[in-house]
Amino acid sequence: MKKAVAAKQSSTKDANDVSPSKLIDGRIKELGDWRGEMLGRVRGLIREADPEVVEAWKWRGVPVWEHDGIICTGETYKEVVKLTFAKGAALDDPAGLFNSSLDGNVRRAIDIREGEKINEKALKALIRAAVELNASKAKKKPAKKRPA
Numbered sequence: 001m002k003k004a005v006a007a008k009q010s011s012t013k014d015a016n017d018v019s020p021s022k023l024i025d026g027r028i029k030e031l032g033d034w035r036g037e038m039l040g041r042v043r044g045l046i047r048e049a050d051p052e053v054v055e056a057w058k059w060r061g062v063p064v065w066e067h068d069g070i071i072c073t074g075e076t077y078k079e080v081v082k083l084t085f086a087k088g089a090a091l092d093d094p095a096g097l098f099n100s101s102l103d104g105n106v107r108r109a110i111d112i113r114e115g116e117k118i119n120e121k122a123l124k125a126l127i128r129a130a131v132e133l134n135a136s137k138a139k140k141k142p143a144k145k146r147p148a
Contacts, residue, residue: 020057020064024074027063031076034114038081039063039074042112045120046071049127068134071127080111091129095122 024043028036046053046065053071056064063074070086085091088098088108097119100109112118 020055023057023061024055024063027061027076035076035081038112039076041118042074042081042083042123045118045123046127049124050131053131067131068138071130071134080113082109082111084109085126085130087130087133090133091126093126095119095125097122097126 024039028040028043030036031039043063043065050065050067050071052067054066056066058064058073065071065074072083072085072088075082075084082100084101085098085108087106088101089104089106091108093108097110098108100111101107110123
């Protein structure tokens with residue numbers, strides 16, 4: 001599985017041939033405030049929860065973490081660092097981490113404000129649940145037919 005992950009990481013480089021991980025490093029450094037620190041912290045927690053996570057850089061500058069599909073994005077705004085879970089509505093959230101985008105049918109988000117503490121154990125559990133959900137959906141997809 002590690003080979004597939006490495007191949008996927010290298011295939012998601014941008015036009016300037018910079019890896020997504022380097023672009024995320026740059027975003028964290030460029031922010032230079034609590035938002036950069038928080039983005040770096042949640043990135044570390046995501047990597048701890050899923051060592052095989054693939055980092056991507058999409059939509060002109062949004063860090064994305066994937067494993068058999070998108071797990072979540074890490075957007076930064078003036079007031080919040082927002083972790084948007086692509087299939088969050090389908091995930092159990094017993095710790096009540098989701099506090100944004102609660103009305104949608106698919107996504108859910110966690111808005112983290114300056115000075116707020118993260119429930120690290122609950123966030124890691126949510127990441128692992130998202131990975132499991134993606135894996136279960138990936139297994140159900142029929143194999144693509146190749147043209148004759």
